[in-house]
Amino acid sequence: MRRPVLQAISLAGLLLLAGCGGASATPPSAAITVLSTSPAASIVVTGDSTALAKLKAKVQTQLSAGETVVDGDQHSGTHVCGFSATKNGHSYQVDAYGGVSPNTCSTTQQQSFQTDLP
Numbered sequence: 598m599r600r601p602v603l604q605a606i607s608l609a610g611l612l613l614l615a616g617c618g619g620a621s622a623t624p625p626s627a628a629i630t631v632l633s634t635s636p637a638a639s640i641v642v643t644g645d646s647t648a649l650a651k652l653k654a655k656v657q658t659q660l661s662a663g664e665t666v667v668d669g670d671q672h673s674g675t676h677v678c679g680f681s682a683t684k685n686g687h688s689y690q691v692d693a694y695g696g697v698s699p700n701t702c703s704t705t706q707q708q709s710f711q712t713d714l715p
Contacts (some may be wrong), residue, residue, distance in 0.1 A: 629653045629669040634663040636696030639672035644689040680703035682711045 628644035656666045674695025679700050682689045693701045
């Protein structure tokens with residue numbers, strides 16, 4: 598079974614962002630988009646530029662065939678669901694678009710994403 602796009606982000610979170618945190622100033626806001634061709638879907642993660650730069654680098658190593666990660670909010674399709682997460686001074690907004698299940702933003706997925714953050 599194909600791994601959901603959000604799961605790729607969640608699994609990468611802990612390893613990727615372990616070195617991030619405790620910054621005294623909030624870096625500028627940024628976004629990354631994980632794009633999937635099958636199903637046609639987009640997951641946009643918005644947060645501070647420092648955390649997202651590290652997240653993007655790690656997610657790139659975790660992607661499945663047909664998935665890419667790009668800078669900025671490059672979503673397509675209708676908004677399906679979203680949630681916010683905050684941990685160790687970093688705030689994230691996750692939004693899913695297109696052909697994803699509303700379960701992509703379930704409490705279980707939110708907890709998994711939150712757990713993986715530094």
